Amino acid sequence: xxxxxxxxEIIEKxxxxxxxxxxxxxxxxxxxxxxxxxxxxxxCLNFGVAKKFGGKxxxxxxxxxxxxxxxxxxxxIKEDIKWLGFEWAEIHYASDYFDVIYSLAEKLxxxxxxxxxxxxxxxxxALRGTLTEPGKESPYRNRTVEENLKxxxxxxxxxxxxxxxxLRAKIDMKSPNINMRDPxxxxxxxAEHHRTGNKWCIYPMYDFAHPICDSMQKVTxxxxxxxxxxxxxxxxxxxxxxxxxxxxxxxxFARLNVTNLVMSKRYLKKLVEESSVDGWSDPRMPxxxxxxxxxVPSDALKKxxxxxxxxxxxxxIEISYLEHFIRDNLNQNAERAMAVVEPLKVVIDNxxxxxxxxxxxxxxxxxxxxxxxxxxxxxxxxxSDFSLNPPPKYFRLKPDGVVRLKGxxxxxYENAVLNDDGSVxxxxxxxxxxxxxxxxxxxxxxxxxxxxxxxxxxxPCEIRKYDxxxxxxxxxxxxxxxxxxxxxxTIYQGxxxxxxxxxxTGSCFQMLRTxxxxxxxxxxxxxxSEIVSLKDSFKK
RNA sequence: UGGGGUGUCGCCAAGCGGUAAGGCACUGGAUUUUGAUUCCAGCAUUCGUAGGUUCGAAUCCUGCUACCCCAGCCA
Numbered sequence: 001x002x003x004x005x006x007x008x009e010i011i012e013k014x015x016x017x018x019x020x021x022x023x024x025x026x027x028x029x030x031x032x033x034x035x036x037x038x039x040x041x042x043x044c045l046n047f048g049v050a051k052k053f054g055g056k057x058x059x060x061x062x063x064x065x066x067x068x069x070x071x072x073x074x075x076x077i078k079e080d081i082k083w084l085g086f087e088w089a090e091i092h093y094a095s096d097y098f099d100v101i102y103s104l105a106e107k108l109x110x111x112x113x114x115x116x117x118x119x120x121x122x123x124x125x126a127l128r129g130t131l132t133e134p135g136k137e138s139p140y141r142n143r144t145v146e147e148n149l150k151x152x153x154x155x156x157x158x159x160x161x162x163x164x165x166x167l168r169a170k171i172d173m174k175s176p177n178i179n180m181r182d183p184x185x186x187x188x189x190x191a192e193h194h195r196t197g198n199k200w201c202i203y204p205m206y207d208f209a210h211p212i213c214d215s216m217q218k219v220t221x222x223x224x225x226x227x228x229x230x231x232x233x234x235x236x237x238x239x240x241x242x243x244x245x246x247x248x249x250x251x252x253f254a255r256l257n258v259t260n261l262v263m264s265k266r267y268l269k270k271l272v273e274e275s276s277v278d279g280w281s282d283p284r285m286p287x288x289x290x291x292x293x294x295x296v297p298s299d300a301l302k303k304x305x306x307x308x309x310x311x312x313x314x315x316x317i318e319i320s321y322l323e324h325f326i327r328d329n330l331n332q333n334a335e336r337a338m339a340v341v342e343p344l345k346v347v348i349d350n351x352x353x354x355x356x357x358x359x360x361x362x363x364x365x366x367x368x369x370x371x372x373x374x375x376x377x378x379x380x381x382x383x384s385d386f387s388l389n390p391p392p393k394y395f396r397l398k399p400d401g402v403v404r405l406k407g408x409x410x411x412x413y414e415n416a417v418l419n420d421d422g423s424v425x426x427x428x429x430x431x432x433x434x435x436x437x438x439x440x441x442x443x444x445x446x447x448x449x450x451x452x453x454x455x456x457x458x459x460p461c462e463i464r465k466y467d468x469x470x471x472x473x474x475x476x477x478x479x480x481x482x483x484x485x486x487x488x489x490t491i492y493q494g495x496x497x498x499x500x501x502x503x504x505t506g507s508c509f510q511m512l513r514t515x516x517x518x519x520x521x522x523x524x525x526x527x528x529s530e531i532v533s534l535k536d537s538f539k540k
Numbered sequence: 541u542g543g544g545g546u547g548u549c550g551c552c553a554a555g556c557g558g559u560a561a562g563g564c565a566c567u568g569g570a571u572u573u574u575g576a577u578u579c580c581a582g583c584a585u586u587c588g589u590a591g592g593u594u595c596g597a598a599u600c601c602u603g604c605u606a607c608c609c610c611a612g613c614c615a
Binding site: 028029030032064067068120121124125128129130132134162163165166175178179186207210226227229231232233254259307311314317318321323324331363364385394396403405408437447449450451 | 541542543544545546547550551552553554563564565572573574575576577607608609610611612613614615
């Protein structure tokens with residue numbers, strides 16, 4: 001078997017040595033927000049590894065902190081995972097294991113490996129030491145087993161207020177690894193849990209709950225991000241000292257960073273709460289639901305995740321790499337339609353009838369056939385597709401020039417009508433005889449082809465161009481909402497061919513030469529949100 | 541000044557002692573009913589750095605250096 005990354009190599013080796021038999025992984029989000037593109041990497045890794053070795057991957061909600069978690073988030077997370085096309089083997093919640101976790105905590109107490117500590121948060125911090133100085137033992141460290149058990153049960157029974165007491169693992173206050181300095185493993189928290197309600201008023205900490213839950217699910221490989229490397233000794237300590245039967249192995253990898261994309265959940269949440277964006281699904285958001293709304297195909301995202309690799313070095317991927325996969329996918333699959341963002345009226349002087357011309361739905365999929373587009377005397381083209389004073393090598397419409405109207409005829413420039421301010425009001429052209437698309441016997445050479453929309457049958461629409469959220473704004477402490485409104489969304493009034501009425505919602509189509517857009521129906525309006533610009537060929 | 545990690549092209553990333561894959565980006569050139577797509581070509585004498593071992597090192601050893609993470613009763 002060919003391993004794609006170091007994690008697969010580790011697993012392959014364990015498999016061949018007989019250390020594990022069946023591979024079991026889990027995708028472990030905390031339901032405290034929506035999934036973003038960073039989670040996609042973890043999703044692809046966990047599901048990918050399981051699939052590769054014929055194992056299973058569970059969906060596991062790490063809901064040990066009721067003050068931050070909501071059912072809304074667990075539902076949204078499930079939806080996003082389905083959108084990506086992954087199917088979890090089983091679904092579990094840390095809260096399903098609260099009883100087990102609690103009893104293992106009691107076992108630790110019974111074994112003299114945990115104690116109830118009365119120190120306040122500040123006091124614990126003070127005694128923890130620093131990065132360079134060892135910590136000091138809590139004065140409550142040597143309570144008897146009986147006393148600890150009694151106090152812990154009282155904690156569970158609600159005798160104490162938040163912060164009054166905690167349960168700590170008895171490990172080593174002098175450890176150079178701060179996580180091992182008698183870490184808190186249970187805290188009092190009188191908060192309603194979105195699943196267990198008010199059954200509990202004490203909740204286990206991540207470091208204690210996670211390894212136990214992994215073990216209960218028979219997870220063999222617990223994949224997490226680099227910042228948990230320091231926690232691995234504690235993870236292993238918990239596995240060993242609680243005596244759980246299955247002993248999972250934690251392996252860390254570098255989290256995904258993408259240039260210019262804001263990825264911090266706390267910041268995204270802030271944007272939503274401030275209404276700086278239209279919720280978690282706003283197309284400018286780097287959330288999975290935002291990307292979906294933007295029109296990003298899930299396959300493109302998965303391909304991206306597969307190709308960026310899995311390693312341990314901190315990396316930041318350029319957004320152009322993501323865009324490459326989106327473009328590649330859309331180019332292959334998107335159904336085309338024509339739309340004009342900044343319309344310029346063109347009148348065809350020698351054409352008074354109207355006719356339907358055929359245009360391919362997708363040049364890469366001829367089997368999809370063609371669509372009919374109404375061609376009329378008056379049409380709209382892109383303002384940028386006409387120039388009165390063209391630069392050298394300008395192949396679009398210009399004085400005394402010819403240009404092909406996509407799917408229709410070659411037209412020849414006649415004259416331009418100007419507004420009072422000198423801007424172009426409309427352009428008059430004439431059809432070159434025998435130049436119809438597919439039957440061109442005119443012999444006229446024409447280097448440029450442009451898109452157009454009939455002035456008779458177009459659908460007026462609001463076209464929104466979305467940029468990504470800008471990361472630098474986060475760091476420069478600017479007024480987020482202002483910046484977003486200024487820079488991240490541009491609304492155009494545009495027109496597009498009537499055909500798009502028949503395009504199903506959610507299908508993507510090409511905004512010719514400008515980019516790829518997704519159609520969204522918003523009441524009577526059709527909104528096109530730009531997904532990602534194609535390479536701008538005119539930039540030079 | 542403690543501990544844990546990581547340093548291979550602008551960005552990712554293979555490489556696991558035998559003489560630097562691949563992708564993105566970029567640059568040429570060819571085809572093209574959208575200057576897109578497609579195609580073909582170019583793009584690290586060098587692997588953070590200084591030494592050492594070896595016939596031979598990005599790969600092994602040693603020192604140095606840079607960057608990231610850890611002092612939540614968050615995950």
